[in-house]
Amino acid sequence: MSAKESAIVQFDNVGLRYGTEREVLSNISFTLFPGRFYFLTGASGAGKTSLLKLLYLAQRPSRGGMRMFGADVITMPRGDLPGLRRRMGVVFQDFRLVDHLSAFDNVALPLRVSGVRESDLTGPVNDMLEWVGLGHRADARPATLSGGEQQRVAIARAVIARPEILVADEPTGNVDPEMALKLLRLFEALNRLGTTVVVATHDYQLIRKVPDSLIMRLDKGTLSDPTGALRYPPKRTSGGVEA
Amino acid sequence: MTQKPPALGRAVDRGLAPFRGRRAASLLPRTRLGGPVPWVIAIMVALTVLAAGGALALSNLAASARGDLAGSATVQIIEADDDLRAEQARRIAGLLREDPAVTELRMVPESEVAELLEPWLGSGEAVEAVPLPALIDLQLAREVDDAALEELETRIAAYAPSARIDSQETWLAPVLDALRTLQWMALALIALLAFAGIAAVWLAARNALGGNRDTIEIVHLLGGSDAQIASVFQRSILLDALVGGLLGLVLGAGAIVLLAGRFAALDSGMVAGGSLSAVDWVILAMVPLFAVVIAVYTARMTVLASLRKLL
Numbered sequence A: 001m002s003a004k005e006s007a008i009v010q011f012d013n014v015g016l017r018y019g020t021e022r023e024v025l026s027n028i029s030f031t032l033f034p035g036r037f038y039f040l041t042g043a044s045g046a047g048k049t050s051l052l053k054l055l056y057l058a059q060r061p062s063r064g065g066m067r068m069f070g071a072d073v074i075t076m077p078r079g080d081l082p083g084l085r086r087r088m089g090v091v092f093q094d095f096r097l098v099d100h101l102s103a104f105d106n107v108a109l110p111l112r113v114s115g116v117r118e119s120d121l122t123g124p125v126n127d128m129l130e131w132v133g134l135g136h137r138a139d140a141r142p143a144t145l146s147g148g149e150q151q152r153v154a155i156a157r158a159v160i161a162r163p164e165i166l167v168a169d170e171p172t173g174n175v176d177p178e179m180a181l182k183l184l185r186l187f188e189a190l191n192r193l194g195t196t197v198v199v200a201t202h203d204y205q206l207i208r209k210v211p212d213s214l215i216m217r218l219d220k221g222t223l224s225d226p227t228g229a230l231r232y233p234p235k236r237t238s239g240g241v242e243a
Numbered sequence B: 001m002t003q004k005p006p007a008l009g010r011a012v013d014r015g016l017a018p019f020r021g022r023r024a025a026s027l028l029p030r031t032r033l034g035g036p037v038p039w040v041i042a043i044m045v046a047l048t049v050l051a052a053g054g055a056l057a058l059s060n061l062a063a064s065a066r067g068d069l070a071g072s073a074t075v076q077i078i079e080a081d082d083d084l085r086a087e088q089a090r091r092i093a094g095l096l097r098e099d100p101a102v103t104e105l106r107m108v109p110e111s112e113v114a115e116l117l118e119p120w121l122g123s124g125e126a127v128e129a130v131p132l133p134a135l136i137d138l139q140l141a142r143e144v145d146d147a148a149l150e151e152l153e154t155r156i157a158a159y160a161p162s163a164r165i166d167s168q169e170t171w172l173a174p175v176l177d178a179l180r181t182l183q184w185m186a187l188a189l190i191a192l193l194a195f196a197g198i199a200a201v202w203l204a205a206r207n208a209l210g211g212n213r214d215t216i217e218i219v220h221l222l223g224g225s226d227a228q229i230a231s232v233f234q235r236s237i238l239l240d241a242l243v244g245g246l247l248g249l250v251l252g253a254g255a256i257v258l259l260a261g262r263f264a265a266l267d268s269g270m271v272a273g274g275s276l277s278a279v280d281w282v283i284l285a286m287v288p289l290f291a292v293v294i295a296v297y298t299a300r301m302t303v304l305a306s307l308r309k310l311l
């Protein structure tokens, strides 16, 4: 099996600029393999969110090639993109919950968009809310939830449809260490079921908690790979990672 | 912490299934798209129904007037001497009977002429002295035009210098012209109303779009297709347009019925020709349907155009 065939995501010399500014991402080339757990680190403003936006198809790169799920995303007709997005789960850095929908309806949204029957989604959505500790807040609007609670709703929404790839932008920024660990376990459980996980974070404590993870580091818009994440076959590390 | 997270036990069927019905409707806070839209549509529909009803009534009126009088003309002979006048009338009638341009001919009896003129002249002894014109009603062949009629007039003038032929259509022509102008104005009014209606729906849809931009973007990023998102808006505007359209139809039709009653009270033969047929009412009932179609289509196009700006 060639690297190209088994890769779930492949970036080839991707560059991104907003408007006419200088590039915020330059020469980004990497490959993500199915079932692995990736961390994306880098200083604030290094371009983590920008890279993830390309990944979850919210932004078109200014140059370079991108393949996802074996298809060329750059030349893909616009109408095929929703199909790809449904195979991903995304935790946005700013949560992006729908204001006027309850926590339950926010979590149910990806299932409803995918056409899951109402009778089939009530149970899983309630269970998921229970798991992130918000069972009693299912009817609450996002505005009435704390930052950490909103973040948990966002995470529940990202994982509810059991995506093939999970992209999480600072998913534990607003929760206490114990909840952070619990959410990390959720990602790991998903990962064990075959989901490729990409988590952007500054939190090296968190990275240490996932022994088999691979690290990509962004530095002023270019990638480096302290754990050999970008090489093929990816090198497995065990235990700690130097900060 | 070893407990397995819920819902991850089985994968969810992922399809591009439609996102419709109650669950899709819950995406839009209802109040945002509502507001003035049903009222604007109701007013547009009411005015359109009224204008269309007027246009149809005018066209019925013109058609019935034209049908009654099509191809008919009247020869009028004015001559003070009764005997001479009768003689002239007889000779002209004889001439016209031979003419291929004339398909039917009727000498109008003097008593009938007197009756016709009675409203103007009154009746009684004094009137007896007033000489009445002799009238001959003609039905002309289809191909007879104004020039042929003039030629006919010069020929009968040889028998009676005072004889004149009046085509009914000739005096009706300005009336028909006026009716036609009114009809065009009604149509122009309808076009303007449709345009204003589209503009109103477009503004409302854009407004709703702006108010729900975050929601739209989120659903878009969660894999909602353009068609799914557009259908949410379509559904919302469909309800607005249906309510507004029906209300407008009731108002417009009510106004027409009221006006028709007032005109009927005039009891004039001319106006009676302008009543609406069952087919006309069906056409009027279609106005709100058109409004709904236009509203839904406009909303859809507006939403799709703005979605295309997203990747």
Ligand SMILES: Nc1ncnc2c1ncn2[C@@H]1O[C@H](COP(=O)(O)OP(=O)(O)OP(=O)(O)O)[C@@H](O)[C@H]1O
Pocket (backbone or CB within 6 Å): A018, A024, A042, A043, A044, A045, A046, A047, A048, A049, A050, A051, A093
């Ligand atoms: N929409 C935008 N328009 C213009 N510039 C932008 C936009 N979004 C991000 N940038 C710029 O791109 C650079 C990278 O931003 P990005 O949000 O990707 O950083 P980040 O690594 O996610 O930072 P943080 O850790 O604070 O979230 C920054 O300099 C930022 O100012």
Ligand SMILES: [Mg+2]
Pocket (backbone or CB within 6 Å): A048, A049, A050, A093, A169
């Ligand atoms: Mg960021």
